[in-house]
Amino acid sequence: MSIVETVRVALASILANLLRSSLTMLGIIIGVAAVITMVALGTGAQRAVDAQIAQLGTRVLSVMAGQSFRRGVASANRVSLTVDDYEALVRDAPLLTEVVPELSGGRQIKFGNKNLFHDVVGTTPNFPGVHAVDVRAGTMFTAGDLATRRRVVVLGSEIPQNLEMAPESLIGRTVAINRVPFEIIGVFEEVGERFGPEPDDRLFIPLTTAELRVFGQDRLRGLSAQVVDGVSLEMGMVDIERVLRREHKIRPGEDNDFMILNRRQFMEMAQASTEIFAYLLASIAGVSLLVGGIGIMNIMLVSVTERTREIGVRKALGATRFNILMQFVVEALTIGVLGGVLGIALGGGAAWALTELVNWNVFISVDAILLAVLFSVGVGLFFGIWPARRAAQLDPIEALRHD
Amino acid sequence: MAESAATSDAQPVIQVKGLHKHYRMGAETIRALNGVDCTIRENEYVAVMGPSGSGKSTLMNIIGCLDQPSAGEYWLSGENVSTLGDGALARVRNRRIGFVFQTFNLLPRANALHNVEVPLLYGGIGRRGRRIRAREALERVGLGDRMDHRPNELSGGQRQRVAVARALVNEPSILLADEPTGNLDSRTGQDIMDLFGTLHQAGQTIILVTHEPEVARRAGRHVHLMDGVVTEDYLTQEPDA
Ligand SMILES: Nc1ncnc2c1ncn2[C@@H]1O[C@H](COP(=O)(O)OP(=O)(O)OP(=O)(O)O)[C@@H](O)[C@H]1O
Ligand SMILES: [Mg+2]
Numbered sequence: 151m152s153i154v155e156t157v158r159v160a161l162a163s164i165l166a167n168l169l170r171s172s173l174t175m176l177g178i179i180i181g182v183a184a185v186i187t188m189v190a191l192g193t194g195a196q197r198a199v200d201a202q203i204a205q206l207g208t209r210v211l212s213v214m215a216g217q218s219f220r221r222g223v224a225s226a227n228r229v230s231l232t233v234d235d236y237e238a239l240v241r242d243a244p245l246l247t248e249v250v251p252e253l254s255g256g257r258q259i260k261f262g263n264k265n266l267f268h269d270v271v272g273t274t275p276n277f278p279g280v281h282a283v284d285v286r287a288g289t290m291f292t293a294g295d296l297a298t299r300r301r302v303v304v305l306g307s308e309i310p311q312n313l314e315m316a317p318e319s320l321i322g323r324t325v326a327i328n329r330v331p332f333e334i335i336g337v338f339e340e341v342g343e344r345f346g347p348e349p350d351d352r353l354f355i356p357l358t359t360a361e362l363r364v365f366g367q368d369r370l371r372g373l374s375a376q377v378v379d380g381v382s383l384e385m386g387m388v389d390i391e392r393v394l395r396r397e398h399k400i401r402p403g404e405d406n407d408f409m410i411l412n413r414r415q416f417m418e419m420a421q422a423s424t425e426i427f428a429y430l431l432a433s434i435a436g437v438s439l440l441v442g443g444i445g446i447m448n449i450m451l452v453s454v455t456e457r458t459r460e461i462g463v464r465k466a467l468g469a470t471r472f473n474i475l476m477q478f479v480v481e482a483l484t485i486g487v488l489g490g491v492l493g494i495a496l497g498g499g500a501a502w503a504l505t506e507l508v509n510w511n512v513f514i515s516v517d518a519i520l521l522a523v524l525f526s527v528g529v530g531l532f533f534g535i536w537p538a539r540r541a542a543q544l545d546p547i548e549a550l551r552h553d
Numbered sequence: 554m555a556e557s558a559a560t561s562d563a564q565p566v567i568q569v570k571g572l573h574k575h576y577r578m579g580a581e582t583i584r585a586l587n588g589v590d591c592t593i594r595e596n597e598y599v600a601v602m603g604p605s606g607s608g609k610s611t612l613m614n615i616i617g618c619l620d621q622p623s624a625g626e627y628w629l630s631g632e633n634v635s636t637l638g639d640g641a642l643a644r645v646r647n648r649r650i651g652f653v654f655q656t657f658n659l660l661p662r663a664n665a666l667h668n669v670e671v672p673l674l675y676g677g678i679g680r681r682g683r684r685i686r687a688r689e690a691l692e693r694v695g696l697g698d699r700m701d702h703r704p705n706e707l708s709g710g711q712r713q714r715v716a717v718a719r720a721l722v723n724e725p726s727i728l729l730a731d732e733p734t735g736n737l738d739s740r741t742g743q744d745i746m747d748l749f750g751t752l753h754q755a756g757q758t759i760i761l762v763t764h765e766p767e768v769a770r771r772a773g774r775h776v777h778l779m780d781g782v783v784t785e786d787y788l789t790q791e792p793d794a
Binding site for chain 2 (some may be wrong): 151155159162163166167237418456459460462463464465467468470471472475476480546547550
């Protein structure tokens with residue numbers, strides 16, 4: 151019998167058993183699609199975190215104003231971080247290359263007839279560099295602007311959106327912060343959600359201007375510090391602690407009234423948890439794969455009786471073992487390849503939909519596709535061919551009597 | 554004891570010697586065939602008879618190369634069947650033997666036409682040739698108007714006729730039929746038997762199993778089985794009535 155005839159017989163058999171064929175295919179499709187989507191999600195999340203780490207660098211420490219404790223009792227009304235502390239760190243902490251203060255609070259913003267309420271941050275020109283934010287339009291303010299306490303503002307990327315204005319067209323326009331007019335000199339690029347300061351919905355003004363014209367006080371919400379290359383973050387933390395404890399006149403044995411956060415630790419935690427997330431998804435995918443595989447196996451084994459009789463009939467009428475085997479190989483291959491292709495399409499489509507519609511990070515991994523396809527198609531092939539092979543070994547009459 | 558009836562000078566097609574078929578059922582051994590000797594020559598028309606369970610189907614299956622004997626020899630046209638490999642056996646089943654089963658054994662998901670085409674498929678006949686010959690065979694058994702029906706859309710008698718058409722389609726030299734009229738009314742039964750008669754006159758070797766004297770009467774030779782042995786084997790008065 152020619153290969154063309156064999157293929158024809160196999161295809162006719164697939165069509166004659168459409169329900170069984172499509173259920174088998176479904177098992178493969180579900181397994182493959184689940185693995186592709188889940189692994190794409192897990193890998194995507196991991197890559198997103200890795201990308202943030204790479205982007206932000208891991209040389210940055212954050213110092214937050216905390217509470218001071220006197221004999222275990224929190225005293226609420228103590229200033230714990232001030233512009234003086236910032237200046238002391240710049241002056242006296244040799245292990246820090248950059249120090250970025252943040253003097254901030256929510257303020258009324260007025261532009262034309264629009265009223266908004268946003269966080270306004272007084273900071274220094276090194277903010278974009280340390281926090282890896284790009285300036286999209288205009289410029290960041292300069293040390294000169296700081297020295298002269300100019301009323302200039304750089305906007306986070308959401309502000310132009312809220313004002314329904316193109317970022318470029320806002321440069322040179324005036325916006326009122328607490329009724330004080332500021333000239334818009336720059337707009338930041340969108341950063342999105344991430345660990346660390348999220349600049350998108352904030353406005354940035356020179357520290358000195360913020361202290362004297364907007365907030366009227368010098369309490370910092372926090373500051374960030376970049377550690378000198380080649381020095382460990384821990385050494386940097388010790389340096390900050392030494393300077394601030396001296397500034398705050400904290401005696402030995404007393405607790406710090408500030409907190410130093412090592413962002414890398416958070417990143418590593420995040421990394422660890424996305425890894426767990428990825429493993430979780432991968433195991434869900436693995437379960438789907440297994441269930442799909444069991445489904446395939448089930449269908450194939452349930453149909454063994456019918457198919458064994460069919461093999462008996464075909465052999466009684468002159469089919470050789472090889473004829474039978476080839477028919478079943480072609481059947482299983484067709485179903486397997488078709489199911490695999492549809493599964494890849496469905497899984498890829500789902501991953502695509504998650505990126506496009508829900509804006510999740512996905513990354514389709516070739517390894518996962520290979521694994522899923524090999525497994526599902528392998529199960530399909532094995533359980534499609536193995537019982538047939540056994541039945542083909544029988545005398546026709548035994549196959550015909552099978553029940 | 555059985556007396557040998559085959560005294561013609563025609564070539565022996567089938568020769569079985571000391572044929573045994575045993576089934577182990579737990580501690581018990583069922584001797585479905587218990588030493589059968591028989592020679593069948595070209596163009597003989599043999600009716601195998603005997604009570605239910607006497608081993609008729611078992612014998613037919615071995616002669617049809619569908620089953621292997623537990624002991625004994627089977628020579629088909631001077632060839633020892635037990636020495637044949639898978640490919641040679643498949644060729645024998647395909648070209649030499651047409652088998653009508655007691656239980657039809659049609660492919661349930663294929664229509665009548667496709668069922669009848671199967672032997673031609675494994676015989677290497679092209680698509681168009683298969684179609685033509687399968688149609689002819691079905692028309693010969695009076696099923697020209699049921700070609701696209703599946704077995705479950707046919708009556709028992711119609712299924713049996715599909716099975717007969719399938720057995721005949723590849724023009725086998727030996728036609729084996731296990732109760733071919735068992736499920737037919739006397740009218741269609743007679744049509745089938747007339748067909749067998751015509752085939753026999755054209756040189757076909759036929760072995761059939763039957764319980765009906767009407768059917769057996771047409772055969773030129775009767776072989777009686779009882780408990781797995783041949784008890785009687787004789788030529789009839791009026792072969793090919
Ligand atoms: N696969 C089997 N396993 C065990 N015993 C079997 C098997 N096939 C047949 N037998 C036994 O062998 C004996 C002969 O069976 P066979 O089918 O040849 O009888 P038969 O003469 O064709 O009967 P019937 O006229 O009812 O068709 C019976 O006793 C049966 O029970
Ligand atoms: Mg029987």
